[in-house]
Amino acid sequence: MSLLAKQARKAAKDRTAEKRQVASQWRLMWWKFKDHKLAYVALYVVALFYLSAILCEFLAPNDPRKRNARRKYAPPQGIHLIHEGRLRWPFAYAVVRHRDPETLRLTYESDRSQPVPLRLLAKGDPYRLWGLIPLNRHLVGLGEGERLYLLGADKLGRDVFSRILYGGRVSLSIGFAGVMISLILGVTIGGISGFYGGAVDTVIQRSIEVIQSFPGIPLWLALSAAMPDAWPQTWRYFCMTVILAVIGWTGMARVVRGKILSLREEDYAMAAQVAGVREFRIIMRHLIPGFLSHLIVSVTIAIPGMILGETSLSFLGLGMRPPAISWGVLLSEAQNINAIALYPWLLFPAAFVIVVVLMFNFLGDGLRDAADPYKS
Amino acid sequence: MLRFILHRFLILIPTLFLISVISFFIIQLPPGDYLTTMTVQLQETGQAGSEEQLEGLRERYGLDKPFIVQYWMWISGVVQGDFGESFAYDKPVWDLLWDRVGLTMLISALSILLTWAIALPIGVYSATHQYKFLDYVFTFLGFIGMATPGFMIALLLMYFAQRQGLSVGGLFSDQYLDAPWSWGKFVDFLQHVWIPVLILGVASTAGLIRTVRANLLDQLEMPYVVTARAKGLPTWRLIMKYPFRLAINPIISTIGWMLPGLISGSVIVAEVLSLPTTGPLLLSALMNQDMFLAGSFVMILSTLTVIGTLISDILLAWVDPRIRFGGQRA
Numbered sequence A: 001m002s003l004l005a006k007q008a009r010k011a012a013k014d015r016t017a018e019k020r021q022v023a024s025q026w027r028l029m030w031w032k033f034k035d036h037k038l039a040y041v042a043l044y045v046v047a048l049f050y051l052s053a054i055l056c057e058f059l060a061p062n063d064p065r066k067r068n069a070r071r072k073y074a075p076p077q078g079i080h081l082i083h084e085g086r087l088r089w090p091f092a093y094a095v096v097r098h099r100d101p102e103t104l105r106l107t108y109e110s111d112r113s114q115p116v117p118l119r120l121l122a123k124g125d126p127y128r129l130w131g132l133i134p135l136n137r138h139l140v141g142l143g144e145g146e147r148l149y150l151l152g153a154d155k156l157g158r159d160v161f162s163r164i165l166y167g168g169r170v171s172l173s174i175g176f177a178g179v180m181i182s183l184i185l186g187v188t189i190g191g192i193s194g195f196y197g198g199a200v201d202t203v204i205q206r207s208i209e210v211i212q213s214f215p216g217i218p219l220w221l222a223l224s225a226a227m228p229d230a231w232p233q234t235w236r237y238f239c240m241t242v243i244l245a246v247i248g249w250t251g252m253a254r255v256v257r258g259k260i261l262s263l264r265e266e267d268y269a270m271a272a273q274v275a276g277v278r279e280f281r282i283i284m285r286h287l288i289p290g291f292l293s294h295l296i297v298s299v300t301i302a303i304p305g306m307i308l309g310e311t312s313l314s315f316l317g318l319g320m321r322p323p324a325i326s327w328g329v330l331l332s333e334a335q336n337i338n339a340i341a342l343y344p345w346l347l348f349p350a351a352f353v354i355v356v357v358l359m360f361n362f363l364g365d366g367l368r369d370a371a372d373p374y375k376s
Numbered sequence B: 001m002l003r004f005i006l007h008r009f010l011i012l013i014p015t016l017f018l019i020s021v022i023s024f025f026i027i028q029l030p031p032g033d034y035l036t037t038m039t040v041q042l043q044e045t046g047q048a049g050s051e052e053q054l055e056g057l058r059e060r061y062g063l064d065k066p067f068i069v070q071y072w073m074w075i076s077g078v079v080q081g082d083f084g085e086s087f088a089y090d091k092p093v094w095d096l097l098w099d100r101v102g103l104t105m106l107i108s109a110l111s112i113l114l115t116w117a118i119a120l121p122i123g124v125y126s127a128t129h130q131y132k133f134l135d136y137v138f139t140f141l142g143f144i145g146m147a148t149p150g151f152m153i154a155l156l157l158m159y160f161a162q163r164q165g166l167s168v169g170g171l172f173s174d175q176y177l178d179a180p181w182s183w184g185k186f187v188d189f190l191q192h193v194w195i196p197v198l199i200l201g202v203a204s205t206a207g208l209i210r211t212v213r214a215n216l217l218d219q220l221e222m223p224y225v226v227t228a229r230a231k232g233l234p235t236w237r238l239i240m241k242y243p244f245r246l247a248i249n250p251i252i253s254t255i256g257w258m259l260p261g262l263i264s265g266s267v268i269v270a271e272v273l274s275l276p277t278t279g280p281l282l283l284s285a286l287m288n289q290d291m292f293l294a295g296s297f298v299m300i301l302s303t304l305t306v307i308g309t310l311i312s313d314i315l316l317a318w319v320d321p322r323i324r325f326g327g328q329r330a
Helices: A002-022 A025-035 A037-054 A160-196 A198-212 A216-225 A233-263 A267-274 A279-315 A327-333 A337-342 A344-370 B002-028 B034-044 B051-060 B067-079 B093-128 B133-147 B150-164 B183-220 B223-230 B235-241 B243-247 B249-273 B278-287 B291-319 B321-329
Strands: A080-083 A086-099 A106-117 A119-129 A133-141
Touching: A025 A037, A025 A344, A037 A160, A037 A344, A160 A198, A160 A233, A160 A279, A160 A327, A160 A344, A198 A233, A198 B002, A216 A233, A216 A279, A216 B002, A216 B249, A216 B278, A216 B291, A233 A279, A267 A279, A279 A327, A279 A344, A327 A344, A337 A344, A337 B150, A344 B133, A344 B150, B002 B067, B002 B291, B067 B291, B093 B133, B093 B183, B093 B243, B093 B249, B093 B278, B093 B291, B133 B183, B150 B183, B150 B249, B183 B243, B183 B249, B223 B235, B235 B243, B249 B278, B249 B291, B278 B291
Parallel strands: none
Antiparallel strands: A080 A086, A086 A106, A119 A133
């Protein structure tokens, strides 16, 4: 019996070894990436964050802009499972408001006798999904008339959790769009520099050195301060992505140039040239696929920097501004140290930023290891 | 070696020139100039600025001239050490900058020292105790340190300080604010300065731990380490004498980018902690379109960056002959 089991295991091992030999490069990378547990988990977490950014209107329990004078600085509402010793469908307690007669400070207490069951696909504030489809159902809620404050409320009684989800849409997409712009710039300029070499290469490389010698944040500050105050939020948004990309592309251009320099000496590149393929096509069709995996790694490593860039600029009041919602805007509203001391849940956006950046770092680490699957 | 340094210095000149052009271009970007801002302010407060007064200022600073002329007026002053005058403060830019650049450099330098003091022992420990419990702890902390921007650490720190009833922020207590330097002021300064130094040091410490650990691990696998071990050299003496010295090469190469990184980072941290360094002044200058002040800032910070890179390049070439000869061939 054990002999049989041993044989079966050996056969399985042979099969995987065989599979390894015939597997495509991308498949090998995927296998190697999956071995990096932390990065594998991070991939799913990052995907979850982007999914929540895409579906934020539906996932958020409340309208992030709706003020509620009766819930100013309301603390986070817990979700409970046990009421009077009995297990129940998840519920939240109704909130009662008190005003301290001496300090006039508002305090909130949950009313232990009034459980309000959590509802799936609950009716709530109306919204337009992606600005198009009018709906009023939210993933969870307490039904009409009651508002769920998972992470508390801010000074105007707006739901912090909903605001974080909406802010994620802006902050995460700015990072992504900024990287895409710098990727296009980097591939084009780095490609030209590496493919033609000579004087073109020297000029481009020197310019990159000059750009890289600018200290990032002061330059970002100066450029964002140049945006006129009167600009609408969408313009600011596009301008921010461009500003973040303007500095980010140089690293990408260097990677592309280095790789193209080495790849264009390969026989297949020469063959393509002899066959009369246009240069642009050689770069796009034959050289870039050769180091695509390295490009993906550079992109992944660059995104968290961009997200932090947006957060920092908006935090200082130079990037996105209220009424727009982004993680930086939320944090700049949490700048008042006295408010934070009393209402620490205003700092929750910071936790989201840190987790996203951390996950991107793990993901980048795993991808970097996997990018070269032939190295042991 | 001399040729290498000379070569690097020659590259420096066009780099600085381009930096100055770009700095000036950026501060010219916003529509209007400082006088527009001033006119609006005067109108808001009810004093209509006299046209002649504005015209006089415009002429004095050449605000009505084309870009190149304005740039020339500015840069020829800068070369002679005259950075122009701040509109908002009505003072020469250099007087405003001098103190603050000094303090910024001091805080950055202290952060670098702190980074080394923390990162080196931890990096060596992590590499020699790979996959042990503490190594995992340090790696985890390092990742979090790299993921958390300084201003968030500053916010969190202020939150905890507030709960403890401590005051955080500023570099001096109120009674020493305008006092001349004395022993008391120095002690007071030390009591305040460690917070920004610590906050600024976190990110680079985390990064340096990772680098030292990775480099030392690479070195520990080398055959020469095995040989030395086989010959019976005590472990610590062996590590300190050979692999460690190779593993800390990145310290030298990182001085160059640590300095600008710290200065960049300190802009925002300084704003949160309200430190009297370059950050808050730069911000207000940018917001007020106080262009000579803002431009000089960007210019000076960039110049420091370039010089930092140059120093680290030279140091690196000095310790590592491979770079020196590679540089000559190119």
